[in-house]
Amino acid sequence: MEVQLKELKKRLPQLFSREKFSFSEEVRYAHSFDASRLRGVPEVVFFPETEEDVTKLVKLCFNYRVPIFCRGAGTATTGSSLPMMPAVVISFSKMNRILELNQEERVLRVQPGVLTGKIKEYLRKYQLFYPPDPASYKYSTIGGNVATGAGGPRCFKYGTTRDYVLALRVVLADGRVLKTAPYTLKHSAYYNLTPIFVGSEGTLGIFTEIVLKVVPLPESSYLFLVGFSKEEDALTFINRVIKFGITPSAAEFVDKTTLKALSSFEEARDLIYQLGRNLEALLFLELDGEEEKVRKEVAKVKEFLKEKGLSYLGSGVEPEIESLWEVRRCISPSLRRLGSFKVSDDVTIPRRYSEEFLRFLRRLEGESGIFVCAFGHAGDGNFHVNLITDDEKKRATVEELRKKIIKQVLSLGGTSSGEHGIGYTKKTFLSFELDEVQKDLMKKLKKLFDPYGILSPGVKVVDE
Amino acid sequence: MEVQLKELKKRLPQLFSREKFSFSEEVRYAHSFDASRLRGVPEVVFFPETEEDVTKLVKLCFNYRVPIFCRGAGTATTGSSLPMMPAVVISFSKMNRILELNQEERVLRVQPGVLTGKIKEYLRKYQLFYPPDPASYKYSTIGGNVATGAGGPRCFKYGTTRDYVLALRVVLADGRVLKTAPYTLKHSAYYNLTPIFVGSEGTLGIFTEIVLKVVPLPESSYLFLVGFSKEEDALTFINRVIKFGITPSAAEFVDKTTLKALSSFEEARDLIYQLGRNLEALLFLELDGEEEKVRKEVAKVKEFLKEKGLSYLGSGVEPEIESLWEVRRCISPSLRRLGSFKVSDDVTIPRRYSEEFLRFLRRLEGESGIFVCAFGHAGDGNFHVNLITDDEKKRATVEELRKKIIKQVLSLGGTSSGEHGIGYTKKTFLSFELDEVQKDLMKKLKKLFDPYGILSPGVKVVDE
Numbered sequence: 001m002e003v004q005l006k007e008l009k010k011r012l013p014q015l016f017s018r019e020k021f022s023f024s025e026e027v028r029y030a031h032s033f034d035a036s037r038l039r040g041v042p043e044v045v046f047f048p049e050t051e052e053d054v055t056k057l058v059k060l061c062f063n064y065r066v067p068i069f070c071r072g073a074g075t076a077t078t079g080s081s082l083p084m085m086p087a088v089v090i091s092f093s094k095m096n097r098i099l100e101l102n103q104e105e106r107v108l109r110v111q112p113g114v115l116t117g118k119i120k121e122y123l124r125k126y127q128l129f130y131p132p133d134p135a136s137y138k139y140s141t142i143g144g145n146v147a148t149g150a151g152g153p154r155c156f157k158y159g160t161t162r163d164y165v166l167a168l169r170v171v172l173a174d175g176r177v178l179k180t181a182p183y184t185l186k187h188s189a190y191y192n193l194t195p196i197f198v199g200s201e202g203t204l205g206i207f208t209e210i211v212l213k214v215v216p217l218p219e220s221s222y223l224f225l226v227g228f229s230k231e232e233d234a235l236t237f238i239n240r241v242i243k244f245g246i247t248p249s250a251a252e253f254v255d256k257t258t259l260k261a262l263s264s265f266e267e268a269r270d271l272i273y274q275l276g277r278n279l280e281a282l283l284f285l286e287l288d289g290e291e292e293k294v295r296k297e298v299a300k301v302k303e304f305l306k307e308k309g310l311s312y313l314g315s316g317v318e319p320e321i322e323s324l325w326e327v328r329r330c331i332s333p334s335l336r337r338l339g340s341f342k343v344s345d346d347v348t349i350p351r352r353y354s355e356e357f358l359r360f361l362r363r364l365e366g367e368s369g370i371f372v373c374a375f376g377h378a379g380d381g382n383f384h385v386n387l388i389t390d391d392e393k394k395r396a397t398v399e400e401l402r403k404k405i406i407k408q409v410l411s412l413g414g415t416s417s418g419e420h421g422i423g424y425t426k427k428t429f430l431s432f433e434l435d436e437v438q439k440d441l442m443k444k445l446k447k448l449f450d451p452y453g454i455l456s457p458g459v460k461v462v463d464e
Numbered sequence: 465m466e467v468q469l470k471e472l473k474k475r476l477p478q479l480f481s482r483e484k485f486s487f488s489e490e491v492r493y494a495h496s497f498d499a500s501r502l503r504g505v506p507e508v509v510f511f512p513e514t515e516e517d518v519t520k521l522v523k524l525c526f527n528y529r530v531p532i533f534c535r536g537a538g539t540a541t542t543g544s545s546l547p548m549m550p551a552v553v554i555s556f557s558k559m560n561r562i563l564e565l566n567q568e569e570r571v572l573r574v575q576p577g578v579l580t581g582k583i584k585e586y587l588r589k590y591q592l593f594y595p596p597d598p599a600s601y602k603y604s605t606i607g608g609n610v611a612t613g614a615g616g617p618r619c620f621k622y623g624t625t626r627d628y629v630l631a632l633r634v635v636l637a638d639g640r641v642l643k644t645a646p647y648t649l650k651h652s653a654y655y656n657l658t659p660i661f662v663g664s665e666g667t668l669g670i671f672t673e674i675v676l677k678v679v680p681l682p683e684s685s686y687l688f689l690v691g692f693s694k695e696e697d698a699l700t701f702i703n704r705v706i707k708f709g710i711t712p713s714a715a716e717f718v719d720k721t722t723l724k725a726l727s728s729f730e731e732a733r734d735l736i737y738q739l740g741r742n743l744e745a746l747l748f749l750e751l752d753g754e755e756e757k758v759r760k761e762v763a764k765v766k767e768f769l770k771e772k773g774l775s776y777l778g779s780g781v782e783p784e785i786e787s788l789w790e791v792r793r794c795i796s797p798s799l800r801r802l803g804s805f806k807v808s809d810d811v812t813i814p815r816r817y818s819e820e821f822l823r824f825l826r827r828l829e830g831e832s833g834i835f836v837c838a839f840g841h842a843g844d845g846n847f848h849v850n851l852i853t854d855d856e857k858k859r860a861t862v863e864e865l866r867k868k869i870i871k872q873v874l875s876l877g878g879t880s881s882g883e884h885g886i887g888y889t890k891k892t893f894l895s896f897e898l899d900e901v902q903k904d905l906m907k908k909l910k911k912l913f914d915p916y917g918i919l920s921p922g923v924k925v926v927d928e
Contacts (some may be wrong), residue, residue: 104703105815105845127709149652160650163627176901182879184812185844186624188613188663189881189894190902191909195659199652216709239568245591245680292756348648351569380649381569415646417653430653437640438654441912445655448908 001452004064005043005086011060012044020053021046031089032082034074035136036425040082042069042089049094051169051177051208058206059175061088067454070202072113072141076148077344078423080201080459087457090206092143098122099209105185106214107166112143112207116150119212129217131158134419135332143207149199151419153250153286153328156379158215160419162198169209170197173450183211196445201421202456204449221249221288222298222316225324226305227275231256233308234281235354238378240304241285246297249289251379252328254282255358257365258335258373258386265334268327275311283378284328331375338371339390343398345426347409348418351381360408361385364401370394372401382418406432422460431462465916468528469507469550475524476508484517485510495553496546498538499600500889504546506533506553513558515633515641515672522670523639525552531918534666536577536608539600541808542887544612544665544923551921554670556607562586563673569649571630572676576607583676593681595622598883599793607671613663615883617714617750617792620843622679624883626662633673634661637914647675660909665885666920668913685713685752686762686780689788690769691739695720697772698745699818702842704768705749710761713753715843716792718746719822721829722799722837722850729798732791739775747842748792795839802835803854807862809890811873812882815845824872825849828865834858836865846882870896886924895926 012021022028022045032041048054061068067087074081083089092113099109103126110119117138119130133152134140140150146168151160167181180193197205228234238251254262259281262268272279287297298316305312315321335342349357358374365372369389376384385405387398406416406429416422416429434442439462446453446461476485486492486509496505512518525532531551538545547553556577563573567590574583581602583594597616598604604614610632615624631645644658645651661669692698702715718726723745726732736743751761762780769776779785799806813821822838829836833853840848849869851862870880870893880886880893898906903926910917910925 102814102816104707106706107814149656151650151652155650160652162656172901178901178905179899182812182897183877184814184879184882186615186619186812186841186846186882187879188615188624188883188885189879189890189897191668191906192613192626192659192663193905195656199656204655216711242568242570247680290754290757290760292760293754296754296756348646348650350566350571350648352566377650382650413647415648415651415653418648418650419652421652426653433646433653435643437636437642441642441657442655444912448905448912 001065003066003086005066008060008064008066009044015056015060016053020048031071031074031091034076034079034081036077036079036423038079038082038424040079040084042083043086044088046088046090047094048090051171054090054171054206054208055175055177057088057090058171058173061454062174062452065452065454067457068206069456070143070147070206072144073115073139075136075140075144076423077420078425080148080421080423080456084458092141095208101126107183108212108214110142110210110212112141112210114142116140116142116145123214124217127217128214130164130212130214132161132164142210146198146207146210147201148421149419151377151380151382153252153377155377156251157247157249162195164213165194165198165210166213167211168194168197168207170205171208172205173452173455178205199421201423201460203446203460204455218288220291220294220316221286221321222294222314223321223324224285224301224312224314225275225327226283226285226310226312227279228281228283228310229279231281232355232358234283235358235378237283237308241301244300246287246300248285248287248379250284250286252284253375253378254331255374256280257371258331258375261334261338262327262331264337265330268330268334271313271324271327274313284324335373335386335388339388341390341392341395341398342386342388343402344384344386345402345405345416346376346382346384346418346420347406347414347416348380348382349409349412349414353412354378354381357408357412361405364404368397368401370398370401377418380418381414424458427462430460434462465529467530467550469530472524472528472530473508479520480517484512495535495538495555498540498543498545500541500543500887502543502546502888504543504548506547507550508552510552510554511558512554515635518554518635518670518672519639519641521552521554522635522637525918526638526916529916529918531921532670533920534607534611534670536605537579537603539604539608540612540887541884542889544885544887544920548888548922556605559672565590570678571647572678574606574674574676576605576671576674578606580604580606580609587678588681591681592678594628594676594678596625596628606674610662610671610674611665612885613883615841615844615846617716617841619841620715621711621713626659628677629658629662629674630677631675632658632661632671634669635672636669637916637919642669663885665887665924667910667924668919682752684755684758684780685750685785686758686778687785687788688749688765688776688778689735689739689791690747690749690774690776691743692745692747692774693740693742695745696819696822698747699822699842701747701772705765708764710751710764712749712751712843714748714750716748717839717842718795719838720744721835722795722839725798725802726791726794728801729794732794732798735777735788735791738777748788799837799850799852803852805854805856805859805862806850806852807866808848808850809866809869809880810840810846810848810882810884811869811878811880812844812846813873813876813878817876818842818845821872821876825869828868832861832865834862834865841882844882845878888922891926898926
């Protein structure tokens with residue numbers, strides 16, 4: 001059957017009031033990009049206010065075979081919310097309410113369009129905490145976070161988004177509504193469907209309600225910013241701390257090449273110079289939890305630091321902690337100084353191979369003359385590898401390097417994405433990563449949930 | 465196609481050495497029961513030593529359409545490992561090795577036949593901890609725990625088995641091997657297949673390797689055993705503690721009817737009498753973690769106890785803690801004193817309805833003259849409801865009561881199983897619990913993974 005976009009557009013004004021959809025060029029344009037460099041202009045932007053709006057629209061799209069893409073705040077790095085063919089984009093900007101907090105059970109029910117930062121802020125009033133913290137959390141939505149399985153610095157201790165989703169209401173491709181699990185803390189009756197949707201990037205169903213587990217707000221926290229004169233030592237230091245039984249809430253690594261860019265960045269420079277002039281790497285090590293526990297762990301880490309003769313800054317009080325984290329946030333803008341062409345991945349490896357992986361990256365950097373940055377969530381083995389150059393002619397080399405890196409990651413038992421998902425930009429990698437059995441099951445699952453392929457077509461699937 | 469059991473039995477001695485399979489009556493009999501009262505005698509018992517043994521067998525079974533049931537230690541309460549038709553039972557007793565501990569990443573790789581208690585013991589040497597603790601953990605296997613999504617007292621704080629399985633190697637119905645996820649701490653590349661298998665009760669695939677996340681061993685713990693003169697007060701007390709921000713590692717409830725049985729049990733009686741003579745309920749409240757944190761929480765709980773004038777026993781040192789837990793372990797044997805006919809379920813409700821649910825159960829008990837016990841993991845809203853009578857004529861009434869209870873549970877937004885799974889014994893409930901969309905997807909998923917229905921046929925699926 002053919003895509004009947006015209007029919008769909010005819011039916012929309014009959015079924016929905018004017019403010020629920022738009023064909024205007026401006027609105028369509030505003031929904032045509034995300035944090036990747038891709039572009040995809042929708043034919044229609046739809047603004048549901050209720051689950052019923054979504055089911056009605058999806059049933060129409062199903063009948064007319066019109067593709068649907070879902071959009072939270074458009075912060076994905078992979079293009080996953082952008083249509084590459086005539087399609088409807090559903091914007092969840094009007095489904096942005098916190099529905100219910102159950103304090104005793106520590107369960108929060110929200111709509112997909114709520115900003116994750118708003119959830120954190122709301123919970124703080126009740127001394128509760130939703131830990132996942134992708135860099136974008138202040139301006140990305142929980143629906144988008146669930147769709148990508150978002151992570152963040154605090155995930156080594158607390159786990160990623162998938163560890164906090166108890167249940168979902170999902171509109172299926174044919175417009176039926178699936179409740180993925182009972183809203184209880186435990187269940188063992190049905191097949192556990194919730195996690196299939198977490199990280200599915202819009203390809204299996206559309207969320208209309210998200211039930212989250214939340215935890216008590218940690219009583220106190222302490223942040224170390226440590227300087228290393230040899231970059232590998234920062235990675236070894238993490239292992240030292242963890243092996244001792246300490247679970248840092250964050251262990252963020254800044255590698256040599258990234259540090260070069262960061263040191264030239266005004267907002268970060270002064271703090272970094274306090275640590276020393278000839279540093280190769282930084283480590284943000286955050287400890288959190290009950291006050292006395294943090295105090296003891298801080299003492300232990302200081303002992304380790306002294307042992308190794310490492311310089312550090314540290315604080316357990318709020319404005320200071322934030323100002324240290326500010327250095328971390330300067331990484332992305334500072335990288336632009338290394339060159340105008342930048343490709344970014346978020347590979348993840350078993351952490352034990354971190355040092356080996358870093359040496360491999362440095363070899364590639366030396367051979368290629370392309371900047372290779374590898375900062376990020378070293379506690380999880382999740383590195384944001386950025387390849388940067390100013391030399392237009394080296395674009396092809398960059399793509400070659402990317403492939404080499406992914407192949408190395410896979411040979412170490414790693415994965416092409418730790419938290420950003422695949423979207424369009426990492427599909428080649430997915431085809432390297434999956435074996436025949438995995439590809440077969442991925443395809444069959446997709447077919448089961450989306451028989452006509454109308455949900456985010458082209459996203460995440462392996463091309464043949 | 466027909467089941468060709470004869471052909472299979474002919475092929476086995478050609479393909480496998482003698483110690484890997486058995487047709488003997490004794491061996492078959494030994495594999496014909498579990499902790500339910502069901503019986504199911506297999507035609508063949510197979511004892512694989514490697515994944516290759518499993519794939520070879522499963523390919524044969526697939527070709528000859530012979531049903532396969534998997535068996536760990538046979539402690540399921542639902543009959544899920546028992547064939548109700550000519551079938552092969554795979555016993556994992558020889559695939560019982562701990563394969564690899566990665567201390568830095570806190571990842572443990574094991575074979576399915578390892579006893580969960582052995583895993584706990586092994587990890588303790590490294591100051592590490594695998595938290596899920598079903599009552600059977602000393603003699604049940606990790607493979608069985610994963611297959612049922614097992615829980616236990618410590619799951620309120622630590623989560624259930626599903627929160628600890630990072631990845632699985634699974635032999636599919638056609639004998640192909642699926643690796644469900646990369647062996648990394650984070651991943652967002654493929655559809656997250658691991659959790660579909662956790663709690664699938666052998667109906668979707670056969671585990672040959674299990675990768676577990678483990679956590680640091682808590683530094684200290686403290687156990688309270690509190691007596692209540694009104695049973696509902698015990699449930700309210702849990703809310704009080706949690707709302708204050710304390711997360712007990714266990715909150716185990718002993719209701720009025722259960723306490724009656726327990727108080728007449730020699731091994732438990734003396735301790736209970738120390739708490740008072742006219743008690744209606746007990747609460748086991750365990751706190752664990754860093755020493756100072758536990759000390760503070762213990763002080764706070766003692767304050768709450770004093771406020772309410774409640775009597776309690778408490779200890780933070782090991783042999784004493786164990787002797788208090790011993791009372792909890794006396795529950796099951798003591799219940800037999802209430803009557804010879806006993807039906808047990810493990811319903812779970814949103815905890816906020818616990819008091820209301822308990823009142824409902826007492827009404828049923830009063831009307832029916834059947835003992836209604838409701839002890840268990842009250843922190844999770846997970847109650848082990850046991851219906852007990854000595855009156856043979858009341859069996860039908862018991863079944864009626866069960867249905868009424870499940871319907872009440874479902875109307876409160878609960879589920880028929882928190883941790884035991886469905887097996888055969890709770891299939892009727894599953895058909896009450898699932899709506900049409902859920903039933904449809906359950907069936908389609910089953911069909912996708914097991915097109916000829918050879919994996920544990922009859923288990924967990926909804927009958928039409």
